[in-house]
Amino acid sequence: xxxxVESGGGLVQPGGSLRLSCVASTxxxxxxxxxxxxxxxxxxxxxxxxxxxxxxxxxxxxSVRGRFTISxxxxxxxxxxxxxxxxxxxxxxxxxxxxxxxxxxxxxxxxGSLVTVSS
Amino acid sequence: xxxxxxxxxxxxxxVGDTITISCRASHPITDSLAWYQQKxxxxxxxLIYRASSLERGVPSRFSGSGYGTEFTLTISSLQPDDFAxxxxxxxxxxxxxxxxxxxxxx
Numbered sequence: 006x007x008x009x010v011e012s013g014g015g016l017v018q019p020g021g022s023l024r025l026s027c028v029a030s031t032x033x034x035x036x037x038x039x040x041x042x043x044x045x046x047x048x049x050x051x052x053x054x055x056x057x058x059x060x061x062x063x064x065x066x067x068s069v070r071g072r073f074t075i076s077x078x079x080x081x082x083x084x085x086x087x088x089x090x091x092x093x094x095x096x097x098x099x100x101x102x103x104x105x106x107x108x109x110x111x112x113x114x115x116x117g118s119l120v121t122v123s124s
Numbered sequence: 125x126x127x128x129x130x131x132x133x134x135x136x137x138x139v140g141d142t143i144t145i146s147c148r149a150s151h152p153i154t155d156s157l158a159w160y161q162q163k164x165x166x167x168x169x170x171l172i173y174r175a176s177s178l179e180r181g182v183p184s185r186f187s188g189s190g191y192g193t194e195f196t197l198t199i200s201s202l203q204p205d206d207f208a209x210x211x212x213x214x215x216x217x218x219x220x221x222x223x224x225x226x227x228x229x230x
Contacts (some may be wrong), residue, residue, distance in 0.1 A: 006158060036131045042168075045165075049159075049211065049223070049224050050162075050168065050211055050213070050222040050226050051221075051222065052213075052219060052220040052221065052222070055220075064218050064219075066219045067219070081135050099187055100167050100168075101221075102167075105170070105173060105179075106173075108156070108174040108215050109156070109158070109213075109214075109215025110170060110174070110215060111158070111168070111170060112170045112173075113177060114167035114168060114169070115167065117167055
């Protein structure tokens, strides 16, 4: 089955760090741009970051640049989001998603991983 | 940043109705627009890309139109499974941004 499975979420104190992982199955992972999208409780969707198939290009939203890093390990079919200096406003469900054509259309999503930043 | 404004924020409808959701971009985005459906506790599901192209496996009662700054998602003959929240999203440059969502309720 073609799928994305996320892990790594949890409760962290403000200023803390966390690493989210997303493992892909049954498609050629290295062929696709991958992205992270988050959704604060009861709120809308917010694109966070994306990365090209070979890892050579990365983009992040301004509010996380300098604190978050996106990376991937194509041999492990894995996508990562390294989050440092976490703030209360980073509290959200984080989804990884596959980019259908490399243009920003997300056709396959993970189940989501909840990150809660609170003391 | 390009802002995406959806209207209405909530829409009440009945099974069998035809409904239209609007999405307006703050700057022209050609046809670089996608529509998603999201149900509570679930990840979004891609319905439409490139403003009017139907994603594989999505029922033909869903259709999209528009170009530039004005876009619409139409659902014909609304089914019980269609009661959900719908989001538009542009991909004409960074940052990618989503509309605020339209909740379709009974």
